[in-house]
Amino acid sequence: MSARIPRRRDPAKLFLGGHLWLVYIFLYVPILVLMALSFNDLGLPTAWGGFSLKWYSELAQNDAVLRAALNTVIVAVISTILATLLGTLLAFGVERRQRRSNSMEALLFAPMIIPDIVLAIALLSFFTTLNFTLGLHSIILSHVVFNIAFVCAVVRTRLRNFDFSIVEASIDLGAGEVTTFRRVTLPAIFPGVLAGGLLAFTLSVDEFIIAYFTAGAGQGSTTLPMQIYSMIRFGVTPEINAMATIVMLVSFTLVFISQRIDRKAISQ
Amino acid sequence: MSTDGANMLTEAGEEAATVIRLENITKRFGAITAVNDISLNLKENEFFALLGPSGCGKTTLLRMIAGFESLNEGRILLDGKDIAPLRPNRRPINLMFQSFALFPHMSVRANVSYGLEMEGVRGSELKSRVDRILETTQLTDYASRKPDQLSGGQRQRVALARALVKEPRVLLLDEPLAALDKKLREHMQLELKRLQHEVGITFVVVTHDQEEALVMADRIALMRDGEVKQCASPAELYEHPNSRFVADFIGVMNFLDGEVSVEGVSVPGLGVLTGRSKGDTRTGDRACLAVRPERLTVAPAAAERLSHDNVLDGRLTDIAYHGQDIGLHIAVGDTAQILIARLSAAAEGAADFRVGDKVQIGWQAQNALILPDDKKT
Numbered sequence: 001m002s003a004r005i006p007r008r009r010d011p012a013k014l015f016l017g018g019h020l021w022l023v024y025i026f027l028y029v030p031i032l033v034l035m036a037l038s039f040n041d042l043g044l045p046t047a048w049g050g051f052s053l054k055w056y057s058e059l060a061q062n063d064a065v066l067r068a069a070l071n072t073v074i075v076a077v078i079s080t081i082l083a084t085l086l087g088t089l090l091a092f093g094v095e096r097r098q099r100r101s102n103s104m105e106a107l108l109f110a111p112m113i114i115p116d117i118v119l120a121i122a123l124l125s126f127f128t129t130l131n132f133t134l135g136l137h138s139i140i141l142s143h144v145v146f147n148i149a150f151v152c153a154v155v156r157t158r159l160r161n162f163d164f165s166i167v168e169a170s171i172d173l174g175a176g177e178v179t180t181f182r183r184v185t186l187p188a189i190f191p192g193v194l195a196g197g198l199l200a201f202t203l204s205v206d207e208f209i210i211a212y213f214t215a216g217a218g219q220g221s222t223t224l225p226m227q228i229y230s231m232i233r234f235g236v237t238p239e240i241n242a243m244a245t246i247v248m249l250v251s252f253t254l255v256f257i258s259q260r261i262d263r264k265a266i267s268q
Numbered sequence: 269m270s271t272d273g274a275n276m277l278t279e280a281g282e283e284a285a286t287v288i289r290l291e292n293i294t295k296r297f298g299a300i301t302a303v304n305d306i307s308l309n310l311k312e313n314e315f316f317a318l319l320g321p322s323g324c325g326k327t328t329l330l331r332m333i334a335g336f337e338s339l340n341e342g343r344i345l346l347d348g349k350d351i352a353p354l355r356p357n358r359r360p361i362n363l364m365f366q367s368f369a370l371f372p373h374m375s376v377r378a379n380v381s382y383g384l385e386m387e388g389v390r391g392s393e394l395k396s397r398v399d400r401i402l403e404t405t406q407l408t409d410y411a412s413r414k415p416d417q418l419s420g421g422q423r424q425r426v427a428l429a430r431a432l433v434k435e436p437r438v439l440l441l442d443e444p445l446a447a448l449d450k451k452l453r454e455h456m457q458l459e460l461k462r463l464q465h466e467v468g469i470t471f472v473v474v475t476h477d478q479e480e481a482l483v484m485a486d487r488i489a490l491m492r493d494g495e496v497k498q499c500a501s502p503a504e505l506y507e508h509p510n511s512r513f514v515a516d517f518i519g520v521m522n523f524l525d526g527e528v529s530v531e532g533v534s535v536p537g538l539g540v541l542t543g544r545s546k547g548d549t550r551t552g553d554r555a556c557l558a559v560r561p562e563r564l565t566v567a568p569a570a571a572e573r574l575s576h577d578n579v580l581d582g583r584l585t586d587i588a589y590h591g592q593d594i595g596l597h598i599a600v601g602d603t604a605q606i607l608i609a610r611l612s613a614a615a616e617g618a619a620d621f622r623v624g625d626k627v628q629i630g631w632q633a634q635n636a637l638i639l640p641d642d643k644k645t
Contacts, residue, residue, distance in 0.1 A: 044461060169369035173434065174386030183382075187373045243438045 031248065038241035045236070053244040065243065070228035075136060075211070075223060076204040077142035083195040086144070086147040086168025087151025088189075094152070095159040119146060120213035127214060140222065142214045143204045151196035191261050198258035202251050203206060225265025284311040287437055287470050288333065293342035295328055295494075302452050304494035306343075310438065310472060315464050317473045317481040320491035322515075325440040326474045329491075330440050332454035333472070334363040335421040337609070346437065351423040362431035366443040368423050370415040376403070376426050387493040401433040404466065409457070421452050428460075432467055441473040444479060457483045482506065491513055510546070512639045515558045522607045524557040525641070527540045533557040533638055541578050543636030563635040564609035566596055568617075576630030582607065584625040594618055598629055 009109040038056070042049025059065055111119065123142045127134060162255065166188065170180040186193070208225035222230075224247065232239055272358045288310040295303040302552045303325040310316050318326040330507040331337040333344060335356030351359055361385070368507050388395065402408045415423055424444065431439055444460065446570060461484050464471045473479050482487045482502040489499040490513075497513045501584050509515035512523065526535035532542035534554065541557050546579050549555045567574055569581060580600045588595035596609045607629060611618050621627070 003568075044601060100341060163367055164363045165367050165369040166371055168356075169363075169365055169430075170371070170382070171355075172334060172363045173430065173575045175382075177387070188371065190373075205337035217328055 025153060034241050035245045036180045038238060038245045040238060042045045043238050046170060055238040059239050059242050060135075060237070064071065064222075065227055066135060068224045069220045071136060071222060072205055072224040074199050075139050075143060079147055079204050080197055080201040082140070082144045083147030083151050083200045084193060087148045087153050087196060087200075088193050090152045090158055091155035095156060095162070096164070108152060109149060111146040112153070116207075116209040123210065125212045135221045138214045138216065139211045139221060142210045143207060146210070147200040151200050154196035154199060155189065155192045158189050162189060195258040195261045198254045198261070204259070206251060207245065210215040271524070280356075286310065287312050287347065289345040289566060290333075291343045291345065293329065293332065295325070295332060295342045297339060301494050303332070306496050308489055308496065308499060310470055312470060313468050314470050315484055315486045316462060316470065316472045316473065317485035317488045318491060319478060319488050322477065323474055324491040325494040326491050328443055330442055330472065330474050332364070333438070334361055334440055335359050360437045362434055362436040363438060363440040364427050364431050364442065366446060368427040368447070370423060370426055372415055375412050375429065376407055376418070379415070379426055380429045383430060389436070397433055401429045404463070405429040405432075409436040414540055420448050421456065424448065424456065424599070426464065432469065434461075438470045438472060440446055441471060443474055443476070445477075445499070453480070462486060475606065490517060509637065509639070510556070512556055512558070512642050513636065515639060519606060520560050520561050522561065523604070526555065526557065528553045528555045528638065530632070530633050537603055538580060541636070542633035544634055545637045545638040549638055549640050552604050556566050556639055556641060557634040557636050559609045559631050561595065561610035563631050565630045566598070566609045566611065567628050567630075570630055571578075571628075574628055574630035577633040578636070579628055579630040580644065581626070581628055584621055584623055586622060586625055587621060594621075596621060598627060600629065
């Protein structure tokens with residue numbers, strides 16, 4: 001029954017649509033080229049020598065890279081756990097405060113907004129002032145600092161729709177504080193906490209500047225982004241392409257999952 | 269003043285045992301006194317309503333009974349024992365929250381089971397008790413649903429089931445029907461009453477809706493500014509309000525302000541009008557004569573003079589049609605004060621009134637009240 005109305009071609013819309021595609025191409029073509037080159041049998045960026053996984057197997061035999069990868073996982077896991085815990089508590093504290101002040105809110109977001117280089121220098125001078133030995137632990141602490149802000153921001157969006165009377169309801173029904181947190185509060189906000197944690201993990205895996213400044217002199221605390229940086233000084237090898245591809249896929253997957261969870265949480 | 273109603277009723281209803289006794293409860297938030305020296309007795313198997321305008325302290329009182337607010341003064345006795353040291357999770361009292369506060373991540377069954385699990389009830393006993401209450405609240409078919417898959421009325425029933433399954437001594441309900449639409453609200457008023465009879469638990473409901481309180485409650489405590497102004501049965505409250513505030517809050521009331529004289533109230537421009545007095549006014553006091561719209565008889569001015577104790581002449585200024593009855597707005601005296609009369613739409617001659625008609629209004633002295641002037645200044 002419904003007659004189809006021919007869509008009018010609006011030149012402004014056409015232009016905007018074309019512009020959008022140009023931006024996407026600009027953003028993603030280099031990445032796609034990098035991914036393609038990681039499978040290039042020839043080690044050259046200029047010629048295609050057939051599909052091969054040899055750069056991935058070479059990567060797997062590179063001890064320095066593997067150690068750096070392990071370091072990154074250690075830093076990311078520990079800093080994510082700490083930041084998620086502290087950021088969630090912070091979000092609760094902020095949301096339950098009776099009086100809200102804008103300057104307090106701004107302070108919360110500061111670590112997200114300050115340029116990484118500034119934060120890196122600040123943390124480095126802070127650690128040296130305290131005569132703190134640098135290493136993986138100082139990278140972990142530094143990552144916790146900026147990740148708290150991100151976790152807090154994500155969890156707060158979840159808490160904004162949180163009915164605090166369910167906490168009282170649980171107590172009214174006979175539960176203690178701990179049981180209430182475990183069975184009611186945490187499950188109700190869990191999607192937000194998980195999304196915040198995944199975001200923190202991704203940020204920690206990718207982070208270079210702050211890790212570079214706070215790692216100290218030893219080789220033992222090199223993280224993956226730092227390893228890539230040092231390798232790149234001798235030219236971009238297909239090995240690096242392979243590693244970049246892996247890192248990117250991991251990051252992309254985590255961001256994708258965290259966004260899916262967040263959207264589900266908001267639609268509830 | 270605030271304790272009068274409670275004491276009066278303790279004497280009147282001694283056959284029902286007291287479950288909760290509030291003794292001189294006071295609660296202050298900083299400089300504001302939210303609850304001021306309230307004493308009440310809540311009886312076994314009673315539907316009790318705390319009624320009042322917003323900010324009168326009724327919810328604070330409810331939360332103190334539940335244990336979520338502390339007291340500044342006074343005692344709360346449950347079966348004769350002071351429950352002040354008991355935290356909310358140790359009191360055999362449950363609260364139904366205004367927002368219902370259902371656990372969003374749990375199914376209906378898990379929500380209802382939660383309270384019993386906290387008591388250590390397990391296995392077949394848990395299942396049978398939950399099944400029974402789900403049946404009572406007609407939720408059996410929805411047991412596996414999550415709260416966001418339920419309608420407002422269903423959510424309300426889950427909140428009720430969740431609290432009732434614990435078989436508390438007293439169930440507190442904070443504005444239980446406020447979240448529902450008008451039609452459903454009227455249905456649920458009777459439903460709550462039926463449920464209360466069925467489970468035999470004392471219900472204490474907080475509401476700002478006087479109609480809701482009148483329909484549901486066995487007794488109502490009408491509150492204002494942290495004090496109980498009158499505590500009585502709905503009929504008592506409606507027919508024998510003890511103050512102008514109560515008379516005004518419950519239903520519709522006509523007030524004629526004047527001064528107490530020997531025979532009644534002398535109203536400027538209308539002369540002396542008669543009514544019942546409770547003896548709390550003295551000659552010369554400022555007072556008002558209060559009479560309900562349905563107690564007024566209206567007849568055309570041309571008709572035979574009414575034989576009531578009080579008869580006034582007036583002019584019909586407005587007719588409000590309510591379906592089952594008609595509201596007549598009548599201007600009387602030099603000041604053209606409006607009196608509202610209600611008569612059944614089926615009454616003889618009810619359809620003949622026209623705006624602008626000259627009419628006479630009459631009422632018997634026994635149907636009007638002389639109340640001391642307690643208007644807020």
